Amino acid sequence: MTIKSILLGFAAGLVSLGAASAADLPMAKSEAVEYVKVCSAFGPGFFYIPGTDTCLQISGQIRADYFYTEPSTRKSNVTTFRSQTRIRFDARTQTDYGILRSFLELQADTNSLGTTQNGTTGTNFLSVRRAYIQFGGLTAGYAWSPYSFYEQYYQAExxxxxxxxxxxxELLSYTAQFGKFWGALSVEDPVSNRSTSTFGSATVNSVSDTLAYGGSSVPDVVGVIGYDDNKNWGRVQIMAASHESNPSTVGYDSKYGYAVGIGGNLNFPIMSGAYIAVEASYADGAMKYLNAGSADAYGNPLAPHDLALSKGWTVQGEAGLNITPALQAVLFGGYLNYDAPSIATAVSDNFNFYVIGGQVNYTMVKGFIVGAEAWYQNKDPEGTSPNAHAIGAGIRIRRTF
Known part of the structure; x- marks a missing residue:
């Protein structure tokens, strides 16, 4: 026997021994791999959460703003830099009783809007923009009020x-659909519907009084009916809301105000992307529905104590058109009239406020938009107080996903 034969026989024996040993070892089964599957039941962008029958969509936008505003004082910022991120999580499950939906939108802001002249108080914060549950026609959580039309669907500014x-x-609402007609009833947090934290300052026979809000006892109630054919000509809705003014001072009783409004849009299919959208409201003691920034009521300091409600009306709208498939132009404007009761301390509490402006947006590639805006605003108080006017312009760079 040669040396070569001995080495080959030894190698063969080692291979046989290794094979026998491997056969004696337990075999581990590989884990099953779950792949993310597309969910087409609720539109593009949804996928099944692995191991569930719930579909999830993640979307959002990042935008950077740079704008100029004519200063009102030496301490006011002329130029402002602002960045904002929004991310949305939309989870939906089809059940025997309708769609069960959970929606969360987070917003992160960094800006110099709050910065003083020495640059020490800029803001950087994370907030919840929306968070609600829907089941069939029920909506519970932090969401758009059914009263809102313009900002919910348009608001180009x-x-x-x-x-x-x-x-x-914060609300609990129910929406019922009857073909293209629909109706909604909503009970809402009255504290967030207060226009200011205090009532207006009043003077009667040289006696003055300023009241603060007390605790809430009755929620705001909102009712809306509408017709929606937005795939064709447009949509329209009429809305109404009640609001309680409840002073904390003993001797004053609560008083109830209201707001009524109409909103709608009209599409022009003969022109690409052409539309007009308008919302108008009248309020008596419910100024938050006008976004007036002024008191809902003024307290009479003389016995018997009473609240005198403020009144006002507003109209806001915009018109848009696609100049080219990538270039959109929008014109917008709004007018507010605020009428304080006769017991108001200053005549200048009454004012008119209007704003007009325009905007263009260019989509460079899908999801990447650059826009520019210019506007003029004017607040005209009654009496001898001077007008407060301002002009502004800026650009916004957006990435949506």
Whole structure:
């Protein structure tokens, strides 16, 4: 036997021994891999959460703003830099009783809007913009009030002020659909619907009084009916809301105000992307629905103590058109009239406020938009107080996903 034969026999024995040993070892089964599956039941962008029958969509936008505003004082900022991020989580499950939906929108802001002249008080914060649950026609949580039309569906303004009801609310509402007709009833947090934290200052026979709000006892109640054919000509809704003014001072009783409004849009299919959208409201003791920034009521300091409600009305709207498939132009404007009761301390508590402006947006690639805006605003108090006017212009760079 040669040395070569001995080495080959030894190698063969090692291979046989290794194979026998491996056969004696337990075999581990590989884990099953779950792949993310597309969910087409609720539109594009949804996918199944692995291991569930719930579909999730993640979307959002990041935008950077740079704008100029004519200063009102030496301490006011002329130029402002602002960045904002919004991210949305939309989870939906089809049940035997309708769609069960959970929606969360977070917003992160960094800006110099609050910065003083020495640059020490800029803001950087994270907030919840919306958070609610929907099941069938029920909505519970922090969401748009059914009263809101203009901001919920339109509101092109980047930086310019605008009027009308445009705050989200803590609410519990129900919406019923009857073909293209629909109706909604909503009970809402009355504290967030207070226009200011105190009532207006009143003077009667040289006696003055300023009241603060007390605790809430009755929620705001909102009712809306509408018709929606926005795939064709447009939509329209009429709305109404009640609001309690409840002073904390003993001797004053609560008083109830209201707001009524109409909103709608009209599409022009003969022109690409052409539309007009308008919302108008009248309020008596419910100034938050006008976004007036002034008191809901004034307290009479003489016995018997009473509240005198403020009144006002507003109209806000815009018109848009696609000049090219990538270039859009929008014109907007709004007008607010605020009428304080006769017991108001200063005649200048009454005022008119209007704003007009325009905007262009250019989509460079899908999801990337650059826009520019310019506007003029004027607040005209009654009496001898001077007008407060301002002009502004700026650009916004957006990435949506």
């Amino acid at each position: 980047f930086f310019a002020p605008y009027f009308g009801e445009h705050d989200r609310r």
